[in-house]
Amino acid sequence: MTITLPTQDTDRDLVLSRVLNAPRDKVYQCWTQPDLLKQWFAPKPWTTPKIVTDFRVGGGSLFTMADEDGNEYPNAGQYLEIVPNEKLVFTDAYTGDWAPSAKPFFTAILTFEDAGEGKTRYTAIARHWSAEDATAHKQMGFHEGWGLCAAQLEELAARI
Template structure:
């Protein structure tokens, strides 16, 4: 048996959401819904495009309350409706730093979902810290969407 050894920094976050896997999956793949929760506190999501199919892409433009603009893009490598999304992740300011995000949606009771987000191949520990802040804030907004 071979164990997978992480060679680059990564982060994992789990959340229980009061929504079905289908509802949570839709919140990740419908641009209008994604715009409502994506981005941490003090960030407004201004533009979202999503083509949630293998080979399709996404683009999100956010603006901090300081006025600073952020844009992230990626391409979907795995899409299993209501179960899993896997996509590349890169900021337009550092396109050479491509990382990978996997999100799984597991049923929990009649109307709950355990969401597990794994963000791998991050550039360094500073990137882990920044992305942990971003994902934690985003998932708190997603949780509130289904409260």
Template structure:
């Protein structure tokens, strides 16, 4: 279940409970071949998924929507605490026509992983530079896109649970 938590005027927060241990949820969130399987809106693919998961490491994901449009996502990891927390910047692609030459300011994403028994509670907080940027991202559909990504992540974790660790390891093969 995703719940949109009360937010400040410049923040979007989503919470989800995953039926999987924190180490697995963290791994599926930080290994590029696994991230490429769930990142983005329903039906999207990720032809580019590069991640150097360490403070100062860069990441880039090019999401291709079902219509064929490519959205470049990129930024820098600022904090990495294995199985507990990720903090990274997300720098809007200035070439996107939707921004009409004025992209929003970079965003700060904070993801926390809280393992409770067999479940992991994940909180994703996206901090915008201003209320205006938050409103633009809401109008652009960011909250729904994040929810769709969480739905895809849930489905992937459910597949791994049904198929066992062998399926997880097989998904990493070149």
């Protein structure tokens, strides 16, 4: 039996897609190396002072963002799928080694495709547990925030 999963659920998904002027392997590196993640992950003027990862399927992650006043916002998650230079899937439904989180919000599905001439088609899908969660994330500024971060990601990936 073959099960086909939807690529996009319009009620629960928020999608950001950009062609970045940086090679695919460098964009992927920026998503997988903590020292690089710290440089671009939060929309400025916010920062990402702490990142801890166990980069494997089932491994946990803890990305801590900080606002201008230094208030920290930890985000725990778990990697679900890792395809080097092609795809990353992670969720906040688990916090590592399949330990459930208190309140799942979304799963991120990231794809990195060659767009020719050293460019990358970068697509981020935030798949939420409910349409209400997707609406809340949109109202929190998903497209603006993830868009700013994509620009920061592009700038870093282009120069490393």
